[in-house]
Ligand SMILES: Nc1nc2c(c(=O)[nH]1)N[C@H]1C(S)=C(S)[C@@H](COP(=O)(O)OP(=O)(O)OC[C@H]3O[C@@H](n4cnc5c(N)ncnc54)[C@H](O)[C@@H]3O)O[C@H]1N2
């Protein structure tokens with residue numbers, strides 16, 4: 001065997017981070033749209049234009065608590081010589097259609113209440129005696145006054161919110177492609193829409209593998225550790241916009257893993273496993289998913305030129321070809337892998353731009369001792385005001401340091417050390 005051929009066996013090709021992500025995104029299609037209740041559609045992408053069915057506001061209404069008047073009746077009003085008007089009625093928001101205002105009349109009106117026919121403007125209560133017979137008041141008194149004194153004139157349409165002044169019938173409320181945040185949901189509700197067609201949140205099933213794992217809350221027998229990955233990955237999935245299901249832990253038994261996956265596929269648009277993907281004797285995920293039948297799908301296991309996160313599995317399984325990410329078990333590796341590969345995939349399923357994390361340049365406050373040559377390193381860091389400091393070192397088991405980090409420092413493949421003061425690329429987390 002030639003030395004080149006031998007090398008190929010001993011050192012299988014390393015995929016770059018970008019190649020792996022491109023391959024994933026090429027294989028992900030956005031989920032089919034469904035009609036969702038407004039609050040279930042929060043954060044989702046609208047897939048059709050929404051047209052306004054009726055003007056908003058639907059009728060002329062008051063923007064102040066005060067008195068609806070005809071402008072001619074208060075044209076010369078001053079505090080010394082007030083206009084004295086007969087209080088013809090009371091209009092509250094949500095009240096029935098008010099009766100018409102005759103010359104010399106005013107109607108007590110509340111904010112949002114429909115303007116009576118014949119009324120041209122609203123005088124705020126503060127410009128009147130409120131019907132009490134004294135000077136200007138600062139709040140609307142209880143009902144009952146027969147007359148009101150108005151101390152200032154108003155212009156036509158003053159303190160009136162015109163029908164359709166927000167948006168007219170037939171206009172575009174929201175364009176297809178809009179991400180539905182709180183104000184967009186508010187607009188939909190205001191125009192009377194109860195449901196909207198959107199790409200739904202992907203249902204993400206998260207599974208930890210490893211016979212050493214014990215759920216938090218239970219006592220640790222010797223040699224065992226608490227399962228933290230299923231919690232961090234479930235939380236990551238929710239943070240990415242998904243509807244996550246934490247399916248717990250599976251022991252290092254390929255048959256149990258396959259059976260669990262088969263059960264879980266019913267409710268999954270995406271599956272994330274952690275652990276069991278390297279070269280150990282009990283690497284259950286790799287063993288269970290490396291050789292699937294044509295019908296079962298295909299999961300490829302790769303080594304990436306990155307640290308942490310070198311061993312990765314990705315493929316599509318089951319009759320619906322649900323994307324599956326088999327992430328490495330080391331807790332920091334699992335987290336970083338989710339950020340770099342699963343988060344963009346979740347967003348792509350929702351029809352969102354895959355990348356949303358902000359990347360900035362920052363000055364490295366302290367030197368970074370050594371980074372593996374040929375592998376892109378993602379160190380945990382704390383970023384503030386243009387400066388970043390590595391926390392905790394490169395070990396993939398350091399969950400405390402991960403919990404202190406708010407950024408990932410990217411050390412490129414060709415760089416093996418970073419002197420203090422160097423500018424580096426930083427991915428901001430959250
Ligand atoms: N001989 C080699 N050994 C390893 C290699 C290698 O290339 N050659 N790669 C190392 C790298 S890098 C990583 S990353 C890990 C990946 O291993 P697995 O994906 O097979 O993960 P496990 O062996 O199951 O676990 C690794 C580590 O993480 C802990 N773990 C696993 N699951 C959880 C969980 N849910 N919560 C908390 N901690 C978890 C587990 O106990 C191990 O300590 O392989 C290296 N080895």
Ligand code: MOO
Pocket residue numbers: 306307308309310311328330333396
């Ligand atoms: O690549 Mo492993 O993911 O370093 O710890």
